Each structure stands twice: as C-alpha cells, then as structure tokens.
Amino acid sequence: MSFFEVFNEFLDKHLDWAPLSGHYKVLARLLRRFELYRQKTTRTKFTLILNDFDSGEIERFKNFVINEPKIYDKYPSIYKAASDVVETARKPRRPEKRGENSIIGILKRLRAFFNWCVKRGFLDRTPFATFTGIGSEKYGTPYYITIEERDLIADFDLSDKPALEVQRDIFVFQCLIGCRVSDLLEMTSESIINGAIEYLQTGLAYLPTVSTSCLSIAGR
Template sequence: MATITRSLSSKVNANGEAEIMLRLSVSRELRLRLKSGIFVEATRFRDGKIIMPRADRKTLAKLQIINDNLISLESRLISLCVSTPQKSLSKEFFEDAILRHHHPELFEAALKKMSFFDVFNEFLDKHLDGAPLSGHYKVLARLLRRFELYRQKTTRTKFTLILNDFDSAEIERFKEFVVNEPKIYDKYPSIYKTASDVVETARKPRRPEKRGENSVIGILKRLRAFFNWCVRRGYLDRTPFATFTGIGSEKYGTPYYITIEERDLIADFDLSDKPALEVQRDIFVFQCLIGCRVSDLLEMTSGSIINGAIEYIPNKTKNERPGVVRVPLNTRARQLVEKYSAKGAEKLFPFISAQKYNEAIKKIFTLCEITRMVTVRNPKTGEEEKRPINEIASSHVARRTFIGNLYKKVKDPSLVGALSGHKEGSKAFARYREIDEDMKKELVSLLD
C-alpha cells in the first residue's frame, strides 16, 4: 500500500510561507519527493501536521482550507497508485496529477477537445496498459463503437457518444443493444463492415452470438469501471451508473471442483513424453495450491514470494478494495517453484495464453481419465445440464479446488477468504464452495 509522509521546504516565499513536500512511497523501487503546490507558514507546521490556533478564527479558517486541500491531494495520489499500473507511475505522472488537482480548469479545456473514444483509449493505455483484463475492455470498446453506429442508423443522425451526455437512459439503450445484437446484425449488417478506428483488430466481422445474462452483466460492470475511472481522473463529477439500477447480479450453478485425490493424481501423472503439457500441468497444480485467478497467476514473478509465501494484490478488485493476499507455500508448491526457478525466467512459470492454458487443462483431465459428470448451468440458456468435467475444465477449476477443499477442512469462510482474497461476508464466496454429501452427514450426526 502506498504511503505519504510530509515535510516542509527550507525555502520561504515573499509571504513568509514554505511549500509542503510529499514523500510518496509506492514500492521498494519507487519512492518520490514531490512538490505539493500547497504553502503554509513554517510556524504552523510541525511533525508533518498543520498546527491550528485556538483563538484566531480567521487564521483557523485559512489553515483548515489548506489542510483539507492537502488531504484531498494526498487521497488523489494514493488512489492513482492503486488504480494505475505501476510501470506507468513516474515523477512526471504525479506532477501532472498535482497540476490537475490545483488547476482543473486547464484540464477541462483539454477534455472538451477529446472524444468519448479518446478518453476510452486513454483508459486502455494508462489504466490497463496491457493488464490481463485489458482484452475484455478492448472488446467493450469495439462494442461501444458498434453501438454508436447503430444509434446513427436508427436515429438517422450523426450521433456520437459524448462522455458528459452518457446518462442512465443511454446505459439502458446500450444494454438493449448488447442483448439484441445478433438480431441487430441481421437488420443492419453494414455496421459490422465498417472498419473500427477505436481499437485496431485483424478479426473479420461475424454475426455476434447470443449473450447470456451473466455475460451482459459483465459487460455493464466493465463499462461502470470505466466511468468510475473517469470520475477519479476528474473527467466526470458523477458516474451515470449512480442512477442506473439495471445491472443485476450474476447467477451460477452448483460449484464443481476436483478432490485433493484427483489433484494429486494429476500432479503425479507421467507426462514426460509430453513436455509442453507437463509444464501446463505443473502450473495448474500450483494454481490449485494457492487459489489465485489466472489473471494474477500471469503476473507472478520470483519477487512475488516473500518469506515462504506468495503475495499479490488481486487484479479484479484492486481498484475497489486493494489488499494484499498472502498464501504460504506448502512443500509441493515450493518444489514446483524451484523446478522452474533454475531456468532464469522473469515470470514464476513459463505461461502461455489463457486460452491455450484452458485447452491444455482439458487435455490433461482427459489423459488422467478425470471425466466424471457434473451439473452445470448453461451460461446462455440458464438451464442446468450434465457435462463431463474434462470437457469444461478450465483455470478457474483450480481456484474452486483450492477454496472448496479448504472449506471442507475448516468450514470457516473468513479463514478461507483470507487466502482467496474474498472479503468477509462476500456473496461471491458461495460460488466457490458447496455443502457436499460428507459435510451434510457430519452436520446430521450432530443430532445423534
């Protein structure tokens, strides 16, 4: 977590005031000394705090404004540390943020010259900057562009998306577009032949598939994240989602995962004749042992291991509730790390793309003959159906395996949540564990 300490410059201006200096510590590698642009009389500053007079109300009011401004600036800088990829943080970045804080009018003038997609591309470049989830937002950008073209067709105007005009009614229209896009494609195919200048892609236009309810909700949540970023950046005073209540909540079927015995069967299966698949198997087993999401696994390096435990801030929630998840490594996990550390790679494991990783997991399950039937919820129809687990296995099974098996052992969501990154009382936690038959028998036995 970034921290800020205050000091006072030794230089005094013509008004007898000195500038408050900020020491911003983002990480071990990034520590900066910044000019706050906020001045105070030296006699009113001691041990990093502004000293308030008791009797002089005029001076008190002036100092209170200075103090509030200082707290607001520090809060903004800390927020940027959390919401911006660390490789994008620099002294120039924070100096620009301080300038924008003190002179929003200059910022607003520049914003008027920016289109909706100029802002969205800045969001992609500065906020996500190649992060594991950036691909989902590029899909959103192309979707918004198609929506804009659709609105032009249906209104017969030169309609353009405007950041400040995007209200709850526009969100509702966008949601309807997302739900009905397959039909819209049939009615307005020319929209999909128009080359998009928003996010370059080599993909040829094709008929969109029907989206399930959870998929639509995910798209709206990503759009909400974009508008929340706009508020933090000062582009908007308020997000249009503040008055929109139509996002809904995802629905999931009964969670399925593999047992510890199945996990060990996979871990010990001889794949020496398939070295590429063996690597992906090792990564999957390691993921089963630490319970992280694949987006977090992608970014782990040897530096992520501190005092025998893996430490990371989950990508999915770092903008809402950034907190460090620390998972001690057991013997098997340490052995897997050591197996690949000798190869000198920057990443913890030689990871391939998430899609190919999921394909490899399915092959591994099939080779290990883990093919039992499980009940799942069809994401498009919402109906439950039976599927062999090897056909639907993915990286997220590893996370569920970690959480589900731990919960069977300790039956305490707070303890398990501390290792999985779920906050106390999280509704999402229920998606990762189930009350299985053994636990039901154990509960009933209490009545004997």
C-alpha cells in the same frame, strides 16, 4: 476530447498495466459498434458524447449487448465498417449470446470508466448514479474433485489429442495453485520468483506466493 479519445486515455493512463485491460479494450470496441448501430437505427450521424451519456443511454447500450447476435444478422455492415478504436488483431465475427453474468461484468466495467471520468474532472456526475439496472452476478454451487480424481485426469493418456492434452495440463495446474484463467493468461516466466509463483489476483489485493512444491507436481 471525443468519447473514444477519453476512453483511450483511460486505457493508457489507468489500465495499461492491469490484467483486465484486455476486457476494457473489448468494451471500447463494443461501444463503437453500439455507436454505429445507433447511427443505423436513427438514420443520423449519432456520436457518443461523454456528457450526453445518461441512464437512458446505458439502458439502450445494455439492450444492444443483450441482443447483439440478432443485431449482427440484421446489420452485418456495422461489423465490416467498424474501425478499431483500440489496436487489435482480431477479425470481426458473429457475437455469441452473452450470459447474465457477462452482461453485468460489461456494465460494471463501463461504470468504472465513468467513475474514473468523474475523478479526472471530465464529468461532474456519473450516469450510473441514476441507473439501477446492473443487477448482481449469480453463481451455481461449486463441486470439488478429489485428489484421486485429479490424479486420474493428470495421468490419463491424451497423447493422440495434443490440444486437449494442453487444456488438461492447464486445468491440473490451476487445481494446484488456485488461479483463475484471467490470472493464468497474464503469467510469464517473470512470475516465477525465487522458485515460487507470485502474481496479483485480478481485481484483488496481493496474493501470497505459491510453494515450489506445486511447480514440481504440475511439471511431472
């Protein structure tokens, strides 16, 4: 099996149901662009091979992720020629500069893929066993708004700006139930069970249900 055949099996059999599956599809496309970039810069028919992916390749991939906006400007044909390795409706566009936490998240997802490969017997050892350059996420000090400030935001007239009004309502709704954007985007009408919201918090254990009173406040 090729590298991307294994990756797609990882998506289909391990992550098809998971809230974060979209992030791994982004990773698959990122790895494909990296493969094309290596072909351009080495002037060879370079192909990602599972057993050849070592700590050095991870470092090169990390540098690609960091410098992709500049790489896009220098090698735009990569993005025009890149075939989708997973189904998507997105059109190629210039990548934005990624923050440190975003880069760390990408590398952690790649590490999760290789750990799965070891468990499934595709690899004897993950290349991350000798790679120490992931780092740790850093977050700033959180600042909390008061209930009065929340109500001012909720009641503010944004009828002349419908798009902003929707974003405001999403923000207020999140204030009431405490979910993250990634969890919110996965919610459907089926998330409301017996008048309460139930969902699996991304990457964590089961989160208790939210009371129906939150729904009535958010819907005012």
